[in-house]
Amino acid sequence: MIIAGIDIGNATTETAVARFNNQEKPEFLSSGIYDTSGMKGTRQNIHGIFASLKIALDKAHLTVDDIDLIRINEAAPVIGDVAMETITETIITESTMIGHNPSTPGGLGIGVGVTVEIRDVHNVEKGSSIIVIIPREVDFEDSSRIINNTVKNGIFVNGAIVQRDDGVLINNRLDKKIPIVDEVSLIEKVPLNMRAAIEVAAPGSVVEQLSNPYGIATVFDLTSDETKLVVPVSRALIGNRSAVIIKTPAGDVKERKIPAGKIIIQGATKKAEINVDDGAERIMEAIRSVAPVEDIKGEPGTNAGGMLEKVRQVMSNLTEQLPATIKIQDLLAVDTFVPQVVKGGMAEEFSMENAVGIAAMVKADKLQMNMIAEELEKELGIKVEVGGVEANMAVRGALTTPGSNKPLAIIDMGAGSTDAAIINRAGEIKSIHLAGAGNMVTMLIGSELGFEDMGISEDIKKYPLAKVESLFHIRHEDGTVQFFDKPLDPQTFARVVILTPNRMVPIPGNYSLDRIRTVRREAKTKVFVVNAIRSLERVSPTGNVRDIEFVTLVGGSALDFEIPQLVTDALSKYSIVAGRANIRAIEGPRNAVATGLVLAYGVGD
CATH class of the missing domain: 3.30.420.40 (ATPase, nucleotide binding domain)
Structure with missing residues (x-):
């Protein structure tokens, strides 16, 4: 019986091929290594698996038909991502935004128009596109009635920004559904007669257009230089269910700061919150204090929140799961410095700014790995099974190091x-x-x-x-x-x-x-x-x-x-x-997991 153990890693996919004779100690025949295709733990890995297996089989003068069983590692549910979060706050000019993730936004989709106070809509020209601003004094019944009448009069009401938590109540009474962001407490700060874009995503989803700098550029007809300026805005809105961006004339908004933000760590029995600007050491202390970690989230509307939600969103897109079902199970924070361009400098001068580097790791549904195994089995016509936990297999492989x-x-x-x-x-x-x-x-x-x-x-x-x-x-x-x-x-x-x-x-x-x-x-x-x-x-x-x-x-x-x-x-x-290590006395530190997958056959994982 010939078995192939295949380890899908973040960078490389490694194979070990061995022959079992009467369930005795396996005779290892060859090994192979190839770059991992796609992100680890996704269907795109299959190309790299084929290539790595073929290399190993060619070395042993075997073909796929000679293989009786393939064992792949159980590491697929884990995916990592990294990002830099500057401790000094990001400054944004010539824009204002609302991305506070209210619990009751109304409607769905994206709307673009000029901001108008709802009691002033009678002054708007027919055929205009507007976003209505609804202060606390105007209740949901009056708001919905005014909006419906305005639409009947030939004015396009494409969205609403509401001070109360009336988003759903207003939306239920509208003849034409529009995206609504509510719970905007400082609604008097929202500038009027300015072009605005509003987006509300479906429950369990996140905004896509306004969390993408090119999406903002499309809405506001920005130049490439202006698009650069909105990158911090789009980044801070990643992971939000609703968002508003309002373009203001130069000088109207001097600056808008997006803080580095808080990280919220949920453990099995305890919970901790820590500011990114407290530095990496405090973040790691907080993680140790609540271990084992069940999930990690970032404060909405901040750099940390955007980074962690982006990790969740990337995994969601790859595995076709809702972002809310994906849990971040570990995080490594590191203090460092990053060069930042000095605003107003004459010759692209820069200063070194304190920053925190963050690596987050996501644990998704193990079923994803079983799907890869099933697809491999279908393609090759060979039985494929998911072996044990990656680290457990690595230990078995490491024990083949002479002297261990x-x-x-x-x-x-x-x-x-x-x-x-x-x-x-x-x-x-x-x-x-x-x-x-x-x-x-x-x-x-x-x-x-x-x-x-x-x-x-x-x-x-x-x-x-x-x-x-x-x-x-x-x-x-x-x-x-x-x-x-x-x-x-x-x-x-x-x-x-x-x-x-x-x-x-x-x-x-x-x-x-x-x-x-x-x-x-x-x-x-x-x-x-x-x-x-x-x-x-x-x-x-x-x-x-x-x-x-x-x-x-x-x-x-x-x-x-x-x-x-x-x-x-x-x-x-x-x-x-x-x-x-020196796996099997010939592989050096490589091939430990692939070797362990073979050795674990028949003896339990």
């Missing part, structure tokens, strides 16, 4: 998440899955150095640096000098370069080698060292890291030229022996 034995803990350092698991002498496994890994390191490097090209940031993360001091020699970051017989590319002269396997890549900007190296190492420490310690705390039988003796590092990030050393050094302070 139970009890053993593993840290699986991937691209989107950091897993940890521990197996005791009796073979019992305890595991945890946490947000934050290689992708977050790339984001922190790019944000702090001001690079929009994530490819450059990824290369800085993966490879060492050097300074080209002449056309014939470079100085490595450890201080050693290397000479060359042939002249180097003139474009690299006097530049800091990334030493990729294929060529030297000059880094844009004027950062020194030491500065870039410091940013890179600090990003890796903030993510991997912090996650290594907090994951081991969660799987330790006593909750104390010091009670763990041996740890092996697995996963793609364990191949990094400095992450294992940083983690090993940090864990040595707890008297823990840690090092990079």
